[in-house]
Amino acid sequence: MVNLNDSGDLANKSVTRSEAIKQYYATILCQTFSHDGKYLIASLKSGKLALFGISRIFDSHENQPCSDKSIYQPSISIQAHKDAIYGLTGNKSLILTGGKGEIKCWKWSDLVNQNTIESQWSITLAHGDSILRPEINSLVLCGNDETDELLLAGCGNNKIYGYDLESNQPRLTLDGHTDYINCLAYSKQSNILFSGSEDGSVCLWDLRIGKTVNTIEPYKHNELNRPFGKWIGSIALDNSSEWMVCGGGPHLSSWHLRSLSRGVVFESSSCDVTSQVALIHNDYVVSGGSSSQVSTWSLNGKIFSEIPCEPFHVYSIAIHEKDQKSLMAIGGSSYKINICTNFKYNDFHLEVF
DSSP: OOOHHHHHHHHHHHHHHHHHHHHHHHEEEEEOOOOTTSEEEEEEEEEEEEEEEHHHHHHHHHHSSOGGGGGSSSSEEEEOSSOOOOOOEEEESSSEEEOOOEEEEEHHHHHHOOOOOOOOOEEEOTTSSSOOOEEEEEEEEEEEEEEEEEEEEETTTEEEEEEEEETTOOOEEOOOSSSSSEEEEETTTTTTTEEEETTTEEEEEEETTEEEEEOGGHHHOOOOOTTTTOOOEEEEEOOTTEEEEEEEESEEEEEETTEEEEEEOOOOOOOOOOEEEEEEHHHHEEEEEESSSEEEEEEESSSEEEOOOOOOOOEEEEEEEEEEEEEEEEEEEEEEEESSSSSSOEEEEEEOO
């Protein structure tokens, strides 16, 4: 016979176990906002895509405090890949996802209107010398101000592949890193691609000739060294492409791109935090990684805020300007996504299930 107290204890244990299962299976690896900021899409370690109606949530908040928990959950969730989705990017009309050896293209309108859950097209990468297809760790779109023409994929086989976005046919292969490529960033001003790798280097590629024009190796600077690796896990450019920040095994640091000289080292209250994702937004550097907080600094290295968040390891940050406010989504090792309307505290959180 179970008394009421025992029943309560069992219920609490059940809730705790349920939370633990959610935490384990719902790691959020990437996020991006729609061009108009009305939607947020997140990719999961389980291979799912989760789409949230951000504008619907804010409209509800403006009217009155919302008790309908369903609005914080995905309006649609689909099994997009069999395995984890490591790369995610998009433009006004398309969403591109990258998993293990496979890139898929989706339409925003299809997912928003729930017309279909089928991708528009897919690309399967060749095995090459390995028995396994490479992980696609980062995706970026390249082109002019009007049209994205080229999709670039940084992969676990140390290579970068370029595909024509209209025909989805191969256009180029960039080969120069000696270890996994973790992150990519693209400068429209110079048509230069930046790639960060486990080998500790950031390569600068001139896409017109398909070759590296410079290499930055932060780990060779004593003030950037960490005892647990030289890898580069994050890269970001400012709007002018005058400055870059990068971090990972080395400390997060800024670099002046015309002179290739190091700027400042960005330090948080926890010296052991490594940067898994970084962004430059307006006059701020934003970064998250191996802790349950996101840090923001001014470009001169002065700490602005440290925002506590649900994930105990942050893998993705997405930022969108909404009504002259910066809307930030934070995701990682949790089924919850923190939403902030400034760089100081959390407003509410979404749940992927």
